[in-house]
Amino acid sequence: MAILAHNQSPDWNEELYLGxxxxxxxxxxxxxxxxxxxFAGPREGGGWQVIDVWESEEHLRAFLEGAVLPAAKELGAPPFDTVVTEVRNSLIP
Structure with missing residues (x-):
């Protein structure tokens, strides 16, 4: 089952994201x-957000734990919130 992951933080910025x-x-x-x-971009009111679609939550968790969190720690980045929901429909023209 595909999932949608919304990662966001008012304390992140484009520089931390790109690094x-x-x-x-x-x-x-x-x-x-x-x-x-x-997809990634600024949040309304400040901060940064990343929205991904993954084949499964297991794929997402493996990537977060194996690559994103160690990279963010290396940069001294603050934590971010992640909300995961099931994809029920998609339209890709």
């Missing part, structure tokens, strides 16, 4: 297993 992304996915042509789509 983490470079470390977590060094080759964008070789994305992590199970990633369907990735």
């Amino acid at each position: 983490t992304l470079e470390r977590a996915i060094p080759d964008p042509q070789n994305p992590p297993s199970g990633l369907v789509a990735h």
